[in-house]
Amino acid sequence: MGFSPSQLIPLVDEGLGNTAYLLALGDGRALAVDVSRDLRAVRRTAEQRGLAIAFTADTHLHADYLSGSPQLAHEVGATVIASAAGRREYPHTALRDDDEIDLGGLTLRAMTTPGHTAEHLSFLLLDGDTPLGVFTGGSLIVGAAARTDLVSPKETVPLARAQHASLQRLGRLPDEVGVWPTHGAGSFCSAPPGAERTSTIGAEKRTNPLLQIDDPEIFARRLIEGLGSYPTYFSRLPEINRQGPGIVSAEQPLRRVQLDAAITAGAMVVDVRPVLDFARRHVTGAVSIPLRPQFATWLGWVVPASQPFVVVRNPEQDPEEIVWQSLKIGHENLLGEIVDGWHNSWSTIDVIGPAHVGHTPILDVRQTTEYHDGHVPGARHVELGHLPDADLSDEPLVVMCGHGERAATAASLLRRTGHRHVAILSGGPDDWSRITRLPLERDR
DSSP: OOOOGGGEEEEEETTTTEEEEEEEOSSSEEEEESOBSOOHHHHHHHHHHTOEEEEEEOSSOOSSSOBSHHHHHHHHOOEEEEEGGGOOSSSOEEEOTTOEEEOSSEEEEEEEOOSSSTTOEEEEEEETTEEEEEEEETSEETTEEOOSOSSOGGGHHHHHHHHHHHHHHHHTSOTTSEEEESBOTTOTTOOOSOSOOOEEHHHHHHHOGGGGOOOHHHHHHHHHHTOOOOOGGGGTHHHHHHHOOOOOOSOOOOOBOOHHHHHHTTOEEEEOSOHHHHHHSEETTOEEOOOSTTHHHHHHHHSOTTSOEEEEOOTTSOHHHHHHHHHTTTOOOEEEEOOSSOTTSEEOOEEEOGGGOTTOOEEEOSOHHHHHHOBOTTOEEOOGGGGGGOOOOSSOEEEEOSSSHHHHHHHHHHHHTTOOSEEEESSOHHHHHHHHTOOOBOOO
C-alpha cells in the first residue's frame, strides 16, 4: 500500500511538551502512540477522521503522565503494544527486539533503545521492506536525547551510555526515515527549545550534536551535565503505568463542595484563576496555580498526590480541563469546586510592577537555566519546585518568574507557611530591565 504523510497526525500537549500520534492505517483503523490518560484530543481527532483505534503503543513507562492505553483497550478494545521488558501487569502484546506487528498493510517493528528508561522501545514503521519513520519516544528527539536520570541515581550513567548506543543504532537507519519523538520543547524529560517536533534521520545526523559524539563516555558526560530538575511526581508514575492506571469515566464532572466541608476533609484549596483575580481576593491559605497548559505540571509538583484538594475557578474557566489535567498526572483526590461560602475567609496579596520594587529583596523562582540566562542583579534564586525546602526568613520579598504565574504559586506557598510580607512581581526579568533601563546579570 502507499503511505502518505497525511496519515500521521501529531497531537501536541503544549503543557507537558509532548507529542502523541494517531496513525491512519488506510482501512478505517488507526494506531495511537504514547497517548496520555487525557484522551479528549485523540477521541475528537479519530471521530473527525472516521477512524477506529485498533492499536495503541507505548514506547516506555512514562514518568510525566499516565498512559491512556489501558483506557483505550477498555473503551474500544484496542490492542496494547509495549515492551516485554516493562513487565506491565495488564493485558498487552509484549514485544522484544525485532518483533513485528502486522497493522494490515503496514508493519510495526520493535527496536530496543534503552537509555531514557531501561525497557524503552522505538517502533519502526515499514511499508513492506521500506522503512517510513520511527516512533522514538524518549530516545532520539529533535536536536537532543531525553534524560536518563529518572530511574535512579545509580542508573543515570549506565543509562546514558545505553542512550548513546540507542542513538547510534537509530542513526544507521536511512536518512529519509522520519523521526517521530514523544518528548519535545517544553518537556521536563529534556528537550532543547525549538518549534520543530519531528525530523528525519538525515536531518538529525547533520544537526543533532549528540549524534556527532562517538565516545560513549563523552556522550554520557555531555548528556548528564545539561540536566536540570524535574517534577517530583515523576518518581511515582512509572510504577503506576506498569501496573496499569485505573479506568475512569469519560464524563468527569466537577461537583460543588462547600468550604467548611472541604476543610473538614483536610483539603487544600487550589485557586486556578488568573494571577490578578487571585491577588485581589482569595481563600486564606489557598495555593495559586493558574489554569493554563502547564497547570498539570505545577499541580503535580507542589500538591502531593495523596492530598485532597478543591479548586476555585472563574465561571468561564473550563471545569473539564481542570479535571483531565489533574487525572493525566494521577491526581485523583480532586473533591470538587468551591462556588460560594469562602468570601467570609479571604485574603489579598500585592502585585507590583518592576518600577515599584525599590530595594525590596527579589526571590526568583524560575528554573536554574532560566536564571543563569539572565536575572535581576542580587536576586536570590530558589526554584519553585524546591521552595518548600528553602530556608527563608519572614522578611519582605518580591517574588518573580518569567511572567507572573509561577511567582503567584510561590507567593501563595510562602503565605501558607507564615511569610506575611510577600508581593508578586508582574512580568519577568526582561520587563524589569526594559522599565528600569538596567542590565540583567548573566552567568553564561
